[in-house]
Amino acid sequence: MSSGTQKTGQLGSELTQIDGQLSGGSTRRFDLISLSAPTLHPCGLFLCRAAPASSISAEDNAAQNFLHCQVHAVPPQRTLAANRTSTRVHLFAILMHDETVDSLERTSAAHLPVAHGGELIDLYVGSERRADIKAESKGLPSWDLTPRQLCDLELFLNGGFSPLRGFMTKADYERVCNEMRLESGILWPIPITLDVSEDFAKSLAAGRSKIALRDPEGVMLALLHVEEVWKPDRREEAQAVFNTTSPTHPGVFHVLNKSNPWYVGGRLEGVQRPSSYDFKTLRLSPSELRQQFARQGWRRIVAFQTRNPMHRAHVELTFRACKQAEASLLIHPAVGLTKPGDVDYFTRVRCYQVVLTKYPRGTAKLFLLPLAMRMAGPREAIWHALIRKNCGCSHMIIGRDHAGPGKDANGKAFYDPYAAQELFQKHEAEIGVTMVPFHNMVYVEDKAKYLPEDEVPRDARVLNLSGTELRQRLNEGRLIPDWFTYSEVIQELRRSFPPRHQQGFTVFFTGLSGAGKSTIANVLLIKLLEIGGRPVTLFDGDLVRKHLSSELGFSREHRDLNIRRIGYVASEITKNRGIAICAPIAPYDAMRKEVRAMIAPLGGFIMVHLSTPVEVCEERDRKGLYAKARAGIIKEFTGISDPYEEPTDADITINTAELAPDEAAQEIILHLESEGFIGNPSNSRVS
Ligand code: PPS
DSSP: OOBBOOEEEEBTTTBOEEEEEOTTSOEEEEEEESOOOSSOOTTSOEEEEEEESSOOOTTOHHHHGGGGOEEEEEOSSTTOGGGGGGOEEEEEEEOOOHHHHHHHHHHHHTTSOOOGGGSOOOOBOOHHHHHHHHHHHTTSOEEEOOHHHHHHHHHHHTTTTTTOOEEOOHHHHHHHHHHSBOTTSOBOOSOOOEEEOHHHHHTOOTTTOEEEEEOTTOOEEEEEEEEEEEOOOHHHHHHHHHSOOOTTSHHHHIIIIISOSEEEEEEEEEOSOOOOOSSGGGOOOHHHHHHHHHHHTOOSEEEEOOSSOOOHHHHHHHHHHHHHHTOEEEEOOBOSSOSTTOOOHHHHHHHHHHHHTTSOTTSEEEOOBOOOOOOOHHHHHHHHHHHHHHTTOSEEEEOTTTTOOOBOTTSOBSSOTTHHHHHHHHTHHHHTSEEEEOOOEEEETTTTEEEEGGGOOTTOOEEOOOHHHHHHHHHHTOOOOTTTSOHHHHHHHHHHSOOGGGSOEEEEEEEOTTSSHHHHHHHHHHHHHHHOSSOEEEEEHHHHHHHTOTTOOSSHHHHHHHHHHHHHHHHHHHHTTOEEEEEOOOOOHHHHHHHHHHHGGGSEEEEEEEOOOHHHHHHHOTTSHHHHHHTTSSOSOBTTTBOOOOOSSOSEEEOTTTSOHHHHHHHHHHHHHHTTSSSOGGGSOOO
């Protein structure tokens, strides 16, 4: 053991370094990293980690010992913990062997809340059993996990879903749906089931079959011992869990339209952790998180769940929550599946990393949760808290409309904005996590600060910026005010969501053969190339049929496949900020809508209907196809012997009997300009 210099100062600001004496007699400077000190360690010391301030040479053996040293901050009085950022303390470093550090960490870990059901589950098997399972798996049926199932599996295996040991069996499922409890009586609000196709379900024998669960690349992640196979009533499930069967609710939509019709329940054995190549250091399992907290000396931890980028209001809210709970902060965003249309998690995590720097050193941590959200509002709030308890958190922030699914078809919210807080409160003791409830934070201009809605003085001027308004401002490159968020966050958001004149878009023509699609598309191509700035690709109907869909005919099925292919390629181009011009007949409304839905979230989608009447097209008959169709030589010819569904949702409608190609293309250019997809960037105001 060896001690460092004594110092006095403010934790995290003045006291960031300390000189430590090596056992050999020489001294070295250490950075105090992860200054925590939210509570006193039972032995009366604040625990801090230290790392050598300059790099250590391989030869410097004595200094190597310091890599795992602890720096203890000794408070002059023991009553200082409450307001630690202004606490002046003495610091001196004590070099300890790893075993001593471990034992101190164990003591700290004992202060974290116990996992739900009493034990933190770990379903990963040891190396011998792993080898046996892998050998056995060759003869077993395989199930390729869907993205949602993959998220669920990870949280089963690492104990995030403690006390669950596998996908729910029917008894658990039914009791969870109806009473929010497992069969054992333990509180659990969300059913977690493995949904499979009918054919697959029928190939299984309950009590005997085992399934190799695989990731999309075919890597076996777990073994499922099949205990039960059944066909659930998914409408009943939706009603029980979401309190509605409206498909406008994203959770209901998934249950009714995206999940498979049969469920399989059973115990899991984990073979391998699902692989993630992004933000690896931020992906800690519940037990790793617990270790991390113990190492920091964190006993009271308030979790902040989010699926959105964080702005000043969120930071203010979390500051207040920490103060109220006298706790450290875990920013714990869901990075599995969230609500469709949400900001992608890559962008979000970069924003969180910026926001993290706004907290005093050592008071907040960011880790990612691979959770597939259900948007179940009140029930989901409880679920979130149980998962966070398993991760070692003692408190959980529940704000306005927690895990809210948005509005129904009539514009009415599915859940009361404070229903989650009410349900949580009812079960708080059983949840074992203290709720830190919050109203919406709003910016009060006269006071130049954020306040919860319910604390705003009467007649005060309040500013707020909705998510929709923020998206609009990003789209139009307009100013985003400083009171709303940090300039570095705006910068990140602008990188991912550039103004419209830098986004990609697709111009999608539809109309009969001979309506003028190819001609106008070619003129448009030239005009856009003339404007420049983005690559432009033209998918003409005939050329696509030659290069992309050469094996397809003109049945409805083949036409749909052809349009889906065009839509897919155009969506990739749009996503990568290029311009795609598509000019197929695309006679079916449903397929056109599918393509719009595929492309619109990635940039622009402009549908141009060439409404030139069939008589005009037939009279033109540039390729002689109408004559052949009339003679019955060409079958299933659109407009003659096959249907064309007129669009009612076109953005532009042009009858080429009345407009020259140049004029028609100009109309489209003017529309693109008015929508902001082309234009003078200097008109935009970027903060
Ligand atoms: S679809 O329905 O969108 O898949 O059709 P598309 O791929 O755009 O059609 C491309 C060209 O195929 C020629 N052609 C036919 N069109 C319609 N019906 C039948 N049965 C047919 N047989 C061949 C026609 O020239 C289409 O090109 P355009 O540019 O529309 O004239």
